[in-house]
Amino acid sequence: MAANDISIIHPRPSSIVAALYTLRDLNVDVAILHGPPGCSFKHARLLEEDGIHVVTTALDENGFVFGGRKELSSALRKVNEMFHPQLIGVVGTCASMIIGEELHEPVMDANLDVPVIEVEVHAGYANNTKGVLLTLESALDVGVIDREEFERQKILLEKATEVEKLHGAASREYLAPSRGDLKYKVAQRIIELLQEGKRGVVIMNAKKETAYMFADITVAVHEVASMLGVSANVVNMANLDESLGLPRVRDHARNIMRDLKEKGVQIHEITGGLDEYPVAGDVVDKLLLRKYADYDFAVITGVPHAIPMDHLKNMEIISVTNGPRQVLPLKEMGHKHVVVEIDLHPKTLGVNHIVESELGATLRQMLKETLY
Amino acid sequence: MINQRRIAIYGKGGIGKSSTASNVAAACAEEGYKVMIIGCDPKSDSSITLLGGKRIPTILDLLRQGRKIKEEDIVFHGYRNVRCVEVGGPEPGIGCAGRGIIVAIKTLRDMCREMDEMDLIIYDVPGDIVCGGFVAPIRKGLVNEAYVLTSGEYMPLYAANNICKGLRQIDTRLSGVICNSRNVTREEEIVRKFAEEIGSKLVAFIPKEQIVQDCERDGFSVIEKAPDSNIAQVYRELARAIMSNADSTLPQSLDDERLRELTR
Numbered sequence: 001m002a003a004n005d006i007s008i009i010h011p012r013p014s015s016i017v018a019a020l021y022t023l024r025d026l027n028v029d030v031a032i033l034h035g036p037p038g039c040s041f042k043h044a045r046l047l048e049e050d051g052i053h054v055v056t057t058a059l060d061e062n063g064f065v066f067g068g069r070k071e072l073s074s075a076l077r078k079v080n081e082m083f084h085p086q087l088i089g090v091v092g093t094c095a096s097m098i099i100g101e102e103l104h105e106p107v108m109d110a111n112l113d114v115p116v117i118e119v120e121v122h123a124g125y126a127n128n129t130k131g132v133l134l135t136l137e138s139a140l141d142v143g144v145i146d147r148e149e150f151e152r153q154k155i156l157l158e159k160a161t162e163v164e165k166l167h168g169a170a171s172r173e174y175l176a177p178s179r180g181d182l183k184y185k186v187a188q189r190i191i192e193l194l195q196e197g198k199r200g201v202v203i204m205n206a207k208k209e210t211a212y213m214f215a216d217i218t219v220a221v222h223e224v225a226s227m228l229g230v231s232a233n234v235v236n237m238a239n240l241d242e243s244l245g246l247p248r249v250r251d252h253a254r255n256i257m258r259d260l261k262e263k264g265v266q267i268h269e270i271t272g273g274l275d276e277y278p279v280a281g282d283v284v285d286k287l288l289l290r291k292y293a294d295y296d297f298a299v300i301t302g303v304p305h306a307i308p309m310d311h312l313k314n315m316e317i318i319s320v321t322n323g324p325r326q327v328l329p330l331k332e333m334g335h336k337h338v339v340v341e342i343d344l345h346p347k348t349l350g351v352n353h354i355v356e357s358e359l360g361a362t363l364r365q366m367l368k369e370t371l372y
Numbered sequence: 373m374i375n376q377r378r379i380a381i382y383g384k385g386g387i388g389k390s391s392t393a394s395n396v397a398a399a400c401a402e403e404g405y406k407v408m409i410i411g412c413d414p415k416s417d418s419s420i421t422l423l424g425g426k427r428i429p430t431i432l433d434l435l436r437q438g439r440k441i442k443e444e445d446i447v448f449h450g451y452r453n454v455r456c457v458e459v460g461g462p463e464p465g466i467g468c469a470g471r472g473i474i475v476a477i478k479t480l481r482d483m484c485r486e487m488d489e490m491d492l493i494i495y496d497v498p499g500d501i502v503c504g505g506f507v508a509p510i511r512k513g514l515v516n517e518a519y520v521l522t523s524g525e526y527m528p529l530y531a532a533n534n535i536c537k538g539l540r541q542i543d544t545r546l547s548g549v550i551c552n553s554r555n556v557t558r559e560e561e562i563v564r565k566f567a568e569e570i571g572s573k574l575v576a577f578i579p580k581e582q583i584v585q586d587c588e589r590d591g592f593s594v595i596e597k598a599p600d601s602n603i604a605q606v607y608r609e610l611a612r613a614i615m616s617n618a619d620s621t622l623p624q625s626l627d628d629e630r631l632r633e634l635t636r
Contacts, residue, residue: 067504098471100504102511105542 005126009174010325014123015131017043019091022135023117024052025208025246026144029085034072034101035059035093050209050349053083057096064095069106076110087144089117089135097122115142127170129157149246159278167305167333169325177324180340186318187362189337190221190299191370193316194228198296201315203284204238206302207277208249210322211240212348213341213355214301215256217320220360221299222265224367235292237269239280239302244273251352259354281306288312300335309333320359378493378514379547379614382539383521384531385499388552391584392521392610393496394421398595399604399611401452405491408447409454410480412509414461414469418496422450425591430460431476443484451596455486470505477508492615499531510544517547517620519575522566524551524559526635529566533631536570536623545620548575550610555580562634569630570623576610579603 016033017040023031030053033039037058044054055078057063057071072090079085090103103118119135133154140150164170193200202221206214218236225231240260242253253274260267269287272280288295288311297316300307304319305326317335321327322344330338339359347355381389390411397409411418416430428448434441450456459476461469480487487493495509509515518539522532532549539546549567551574553559564574579602587597594604626634 097474098468100470100474100506100508100511102504105511 006173008126008170008172010169010176012170013128014040014043015121015125015128015134016040016091016093016123018128018131019119019121019135020044020047020054020089022132022139023089023091023119024050025248026087026089026117026135026139027246027248028052028087028089028117030055030079030083031089031091032057032072032075032079033091033093034068034075034103035096036063039093039095046346046349049346053079053085055079059095064099067099068096068101069109072101072103072106073109076107076112076116080110080112080114085114087117088112088114089119092120092122094122094124115144117142117144127161127164129161132157145246153275156275156278163278163281163303163306167329169323169329171329175325175328178327178340179324179342180321180327180338183339183359183362184366186337186339187359187366190297190318190363191224191228191366193297194221194225194230194233195370197230197233199233199235199294200297200299201235201237201288201292201295202299202301203271203304203307204236204240204301205271205277205280205284205304205306206239206274208274209252209348209351210302210344211238211252211256211274212351212353213322213344213357214320215240215260215354216357216360217299217301217363218267219260219263219265219354220357220363222263224363226264227367227371235269235295236265236267237271237284237287238267239270239272239274239276240267241270241273241276245275249274255352256354263354277303277306281308284308285310304330304335305333320357376488376490376493377517377615378495379517379519380495380497380509380515381519381521381550382497382532382535383499383552384528387499387521387523387528387531388578389499389521390418390496391421391588392550392552392578392607393418393494395584395593395595395604395607396611396614397454397492397494398422398451398593399608400492400615401454402595402608403611403615405615406489407454408487408490408493409456409496410493410509411456411458411496412473412477412506413459413496413498414464414472416458416460419448419450419454419456419458421588421591421593422454422456422596423448423591424450428456428458430458431479432460432462432472435475435479441479441483443486446480447484447486451593455490457484468505470503470508473505474508477512477514481512481514507538507542510542515544517617518544519548519550519614520546520572521550521552522563523554524556524562524635525554526632528554529563529631529635530628532566533570533625537625540622540625543622546570546572546623547617547620548573548613550575551577553578553580566626566631566634569626569634571621572623573619575613575617576606578606578610 271283301320551563
């Protein structure tokens with residue numbers, strides 16, 4: 001720990017897992033974890049649901065003592081025969097990195113005709129974005145991404161780290177997890193505001209695939225406003241630029257925009273790409289100042305703490321996060337209602353359509369009860 | 373950078389790697405080369421005789437304090453401007469010295485601009501490659517030539533032979549064998565034969581002379597403290613041999629029986 005950093009004691013996202021997700025975004029077909037069989041198990045399973053193969057070299061006590069060069073090269077050959085991949089990722093773990101395992105030599109030994117992204121990463125970094133950065137550096141070396149995209153991602157990562165330190169889960173030494181406010185009460189308040197003829201902005205500022213569920217809240221608020229005959233009172237902003245980010249991320253934006261269009265939901269302001277949640281907040285802030293400063297309420301979903309409070313101060317804020325440790329920091333920022341969509345991420349893996357959220361479902365049900 | 377020599381000297385613990393490394397560094401610096409010596413032993417005494425007996429803060433000392441490290445905090449200028457760096461390590465029996473080397477080498481590579489300007493970089497590595505971390509300099513592509521230091525005794529030769537086995541395993545070429553004499557009978561002949569049989573060559577025979585120890589005790593290399601001695605001349609010749617060496621081979625280790633025959 002560097003002397004100027006705080007010592008955070010609640011569990012933090014892992015750089016190894018961040019590397020795995022980045023490999024997925026780079027469209028690898030197989031990721032091989034070089035380390036013990038249980039390392040990153042839960043996320044490895046989730047990623048399988050998202051369509052990539054995740055395997056492990058399953059190093060045991062002997063592997064720690066004698067190294068796992070053979071295990072990794074044979075795993076590489078095996079996955080090549082089993083899955084015929086176009087692109088493979090190899091990811092380090094704490095155990096393999098501490099004993100000084102080299103990823104490059106086994107890759108050479110395996111001598112496959114497939115490009116391999118080697119990520120020498122362990123989970124001992126203060127910011128899990130390090131895992132993303134290491135993966136992108138290696139992808140740049142292999143030629144999977146170009147320098148321009150790399151530099152763009154690097155800036156976004158630095159900004160993301162900053163956002164987490166400022167108002168996120170890295171903002172203090174311990175944050176207790178919380179389920180946030182009761183969804184039916186918050187849903188009721190949104191309906192009330194719309195019934196009273198109040199004007200609101202719905203801001204989705206989501207990270208990558210999580211948008212599949214956060215977008216549902218934009219849809220649900222739209223449905224409520226339409227049924228109440230006040231849809232003109234609601235403005236939608238979303239970071240759904242289809243032309244930015246890695247190919248997979250652009251696909252998500254396209255899928256969601258298509259669904260929104262089908263449901264008749266208009267996005268009035270596009271604030272950036274789906275990987276731009278750390279910087280799209282500034283775009284939102286400028287838009288608020290220019291056009292929506294006198295609106296009465298805001299529903300902010302995704303990464304709500306990345307939106308500056310400057311021009312939201314006079315609005316009643318309802319924010320929706322998937323981070324149980326995000327509740328307290330958001331309340332402290334001045335968000336009046338904070339809702340947690342628990343286990344949102346697993347539900348947004350392996351999908352290409354908008355997925356119903358709990359708050360969305362609650363809004364729809366309560367609307368029925370209000371109207372009939 | 374293109375013609376940069378980055379060498380590691382391997383050999384049994386106590387055989388004289390640090391003495392050889394620091395005297396070669398001093399001799400090369402005298403010839404006008406830009407030289408850096410990187411001590412990779414947790415004992416952190418590789419560069420001590422180039423710095424008049426002073427110890428310098430190690431990379432791992434500074435990392436432990438959590439400080440933001442600058443180049444000038446870890447690169448010190450010794451005799452004839454030889455750049456001296458010590459990796460350092462944890463307290464004996466605590467933590468992981470191997471990982472320490474990996475982290476320190478990475479830190480150095482990331483921030484040391486001077487490294488690129490050097491004509492010669494010597495990695496003074498610990499005698500026993502006890503785990504993966506200890507070969508980090510080679511594995512990370514930082515070393516492009518390896519030398520093995522031995523005497524004509526059985527145990528140092530056994531260690532040298534083992535090192536050759538290791539070098540072959542990690543696909544690293546051997547540029548030569550250096551004999552650091554312990555006054556054994558037929559020593560030069562034995563080591564020369566060993567060098568030839570593993571497919572390499574003897575690049576220098578360093579006689580055993582008390583003056584080396586005496587200078588070290590005072591905190592100096594013989595090049596600095598006893599520049600006119602015979603042994604200083606031997607080190608200068610070794611330095612020239614290293615700087616002009618163009619041969620290297622993938623060593624072929626001997627079986628133990630042959631090794632015993634050689635030393636009989």
